[in-house]
Amino acid sequence: MKLETSHMLPNGTLARRTLLAAAPALALAAPVRAQAAWPNRSIRLVVPFSAGGAADSAARVITPHMGQRLGQNFVVENRTGASGSLGAAEIARATDGHSFLWDASSHLVNPSLLRGLTFDYATAFTPISLVVAFPSAIAVKRDFAANTLAEFVAAAKARPGAISVGTQGNATAGHLGLVAFARRAGIEVIHVPYRGGAAAAQDLASGAIDAVFTTLVSAGPVVDAGRARFLAVGTAERVESRPDVPTIAESGYAGFESNEWAGLFGPAGTPPAVVNALSDALVEAVAVPAIRQRLVQIGCVPLATRPADFARFVTEGRATMAALVRDANIRAE
Template sequence: MFTRRAVLAASLLSAPALAQGRVIRLIVPFAAGGAADSAARTIAPRMGERLGQTIVVENRTGASGSVGGGAVAQAAPDGQTLLWDASSHLVNPALLKGLPFDYATAFTPISLVTTFPQVLAVKAESPVRDLAGFIALAKAQPGTLNIGTQGNATAGHLAVVQLQRLAGITLQHVPYRGGADAARDLAGGNLDAAFITALSAGPVVAAGRARFLAVAAEQRVTVQPEVPTFAEAGLPGLTISEWAALFGPAKLPLATAETLHAALAASLAEPEVQARLAQLAAVPVGSRPADFARFVQEGRQSMATLVREADIRID
């Protein structure tokens, strides 16, 4: 994806649409320390160097990311206030009522930055050793196995919905306020399983307090190469990731969006950045604004359908 030609093109682009020497506020609508926040803090300094500006990461949490989103929706479209959002950006319109802004019109998509594939893990005491065994146990005990996720309407929750549909099983969903909390209860044996990011599950698996069964990605993840994909484990069609993406306010000039994307793409091409993202179990993407705009539009429609058909609720 990051060819020499692409990197060269990015390096040749200056930032005429951005005021040199000013501070860019990068709003992350989630708590510090999570996968999306860590990726933002890895990439933002590199982008700032290329833009000739300082990028300050600001965590504005609350209401499934809509508090931070609202701050950017009200900002001027000058490229000085940006949003680093996650997959909830596509789900929120179908779940949250009475928002002071419209997700469909309040933002300018700039780039899908990284993806964070979801992984299915079970507690250490579980008799399950592979995905087939987990499905068999769930069928033998319908509705009794509890499975934790990062929260309602998150990528993990949507993955649980898809797992139940594809495997013909019924699980008891237990939403948390983040993947780290779900991982903690998985390690303590309070959960039978969890569907969270590899970053959240990794430490408890490494400590021998949980086991990976499968990753919901098209390819195995670098940080856990021994974990099979769902397709390899016998259940094709389950690919879902959390992600981090860059947005600007509505009516952001195309030149500004392209300048920001160029700085982002060049930053993602750096070996040091890629190494750090690999540690976060993140897959770099760096899609162009037009491609990402299509991704957002199509994803919003598909998520609205899934939320309706699965009767997903925010609380």
């Protein structure tokens, strides 16, 4: 061994024995030192959305197991406001090495919509993992005269600008998905933004609006209550929790995909060892059958991608959203 050679005495005997005797102690001490380096206290996870929402719920399902793996608890902190940018700003300026961001599609859209940000989304964060996807869905009120997506499109073309479609808010994943679908289908509808998908679903159930383009988790309860029905989901493949609902792609719009998601970010400059430790903990967590089952139950598609894949997703997604916001002339509220 090089270590032995560099410490050999002239007769080459004593140093070798000393090092061999010390080797077991060194081997045992190394993991202790690594663990002491990071994490050495609770891990702060900022969720820039309301408690009880889809992203927040997924975080609270996954992080307890991650904490067990890493040896420290996760403390979930909801910091809402300004389309998620207030919570993002908290992590952009964090320097304690134990603060991270659990963000969603607003991470890709905000740079094209918001002015006066104190940080640059493109450089202020280290992508760690695309953790889960929240399938989007098109649902219509109970008495709407369409049972398929093709019939919905036909109705919209017969009455341009007359059909109202709610989303979880202006410039949200639902709004952008609706814009992209309407452009692809060649239809004109009335966009009705709400403060959250649950509020949109409630108005769908009451008949105040004709349809929604929001997440499965938001629209699911009113569909299950028989007050609305799903026409299609925005995932590439059918969703495990709703296997009877076709995808938008298989309904005549090949390649179409539009969903909300949640991903884990660190501040810029997060050490690779920390990134890998968090990524490994996430991969392990979503593979636990009970955790995976719970995520599916609340409307998630577990992913837990690796850092390099998530970094590409973020870069490509930001460019796509910038073009869509520009071409559709979308403005922040």
